[in-house]
Amino acid sequence: SYTIGVLALQGAFREHLEHLQRAVAAADLAAYSFSLLEVKTPEQLAQCSALVVPGGESTSMSLIAERTGMLEPLREFVASKPAWGTCAGLILLASEIHNARPHQKALGGMDICVARNAFGRQLESFEEACDFSDFAPGVTAFKTVFIRAPVVSAVRKGADFVSVGPKKMHRPNVCSFQEGEKTLTSFDLVVKAECENTAPVEVLHSLPNGLVVAVRQGNKLGTSFHPELADDCSFHHWFVKEFVVGH
Numbered sequence: 001s002y003t004i005g006v007l008a009l010q011g012a013f014r015e016h017l018e019h020l021q022r023a024v025a026a027a028d029l030a031a032y033s034f035s036l037l038e039v040k041t042p043e044q045l046a047q048c049s050a051l052v053v054p055g056g057e058s059t060s061m062s063l064i065a066e067r068t069g070m071l072e073p074l075r076e077f078v079a080s081k082p083a084w085g086t087c088a089g090l091i092l093l094a095s096e097i098h099n100a101r102p103h104q105k106a107l108g109g110m111d112i113c114v115a116r117n118a119f120g121r122q123l124e125s126f127e128e129a130c131d132f133s134d135f136a137p138g139v140t141a142f143k144t145v146f147i148r149a150p151v152v153s154a155v156r157k158g159a160d161f162v163s164v165g166p167k168k169m170h171r172p173n174v175c176s177f178q179e180g181e182k183t184l185t186s187f188d189l190v191v192k193a194e195c196e197n198t199a200p201v202e203v204l205h206s207l208p209n210g211l212v213v214a215v216r217q218g219n220k221l222g223t224s225f226h227p228e229l230a231d232d233c234s235f236h237h238w239f240v241k242e243f244v245v246g247h
């Protein structure tokens, strides 16, 4: 039996729980038993066999995690167990965050570099029908929703980080903040975390313009978009089969 947790500190966790509920009811998963859990405490996290980190706001999520004593337990969890981050969750799972905000923390579950708010103002939010069937059998014409989404800009290959996607990013949506007397922008603010994931990083999906929006590293999955906001649980179903039951 499997317990799938959804981190419920902030953001779109209810939608993930609803989609998972529908996904685990599929006939081809009837042989397994699943419980779903809203995760707010280290005790709840300890019960989970896999964790979904939802979209929302990555800085708020990491601040709440710190305040509630969840940061270290989350780091330990994602160092070994299956996890999936969507949007802000992908930012949290990364080992390097560019265009970060001050005090933001990374969990370092995947050895990737993400750029926050990478689509610029014009393209802050949009939808796109994507065909994911080359890695997720049967998931075609899937409505992906992007909301102030990050992209994966580099991934670990052997000893190096190599950039992925187009050389020139879309204009990132930069924010400014005060540090003492100085007004700084987030553009050059980079936050890093140790990462123990040694599995190869696979780029699962790029948009037609080359921006990388879905990656996998071993039992970790990261998507820039929000499958929990589509009226379709096929992506969650694939996650459960491939990452929860498969590991």
Ligand code: GLN
Pocket: 054, 055, 056, 057, 058, 059, 086, 087, 088, 089, 091, 116, 117, 147, 148, 149, 150
């Ligand atoms: N821009 C948000 C962040 O940096 C992510 C947005 C989202 O999760 N939809 O955390």
